[in-house]
């Protein structure tokens with residue numbers, strides 16, 4: 001999608017601090033970290049949010065979770081939170097599916 005911020009980051013048109021990349025997904029550090037470790041994992045295919053996940057594209061989402069588990073192990077994260085905001089009221093500011101991976105500080109529940 002030509003006017004999508006994360007599509008531009010995936011394409012390398014906007015610089016990012018890459019954590020990991022493969023054919024299906026791209027992981028990069030959040031520009032405004034909310035924890036000592038905070039990176040985002042996004043599918044390379046434009047999907048607007050979890051609300052647009054279907055049987056057809058859910059394989060990519062499953063792959064992303066396997067990548068998150070592997071990256072967390074490699075980065076030595078013992079405890080972490082995976083978050084995806086859907087819609088404005090839930091705090092979604094970029095309409096391209098992304099999973100936040102946050103770690104390195106105490107976290108509260110319920111989230112704010």
Ligand code: 5GP
Pocket residue numbers: 005014016017028029030031032033084085091092093094095
């Ligand atoms: P959301 O608010 O949609 O759940 O998450 C979007 C995230 O993208 C935010 O945490 C925000 O800090 C991050 N973000 C926005 N613009 C950029 C950018 O240009 N580069 C990087 N690395 N992160 C960004």
Ligand code: ZN
Pocket residue numbers: 001004005006007008045046047095096
């Ligand atoms: Zn996009």
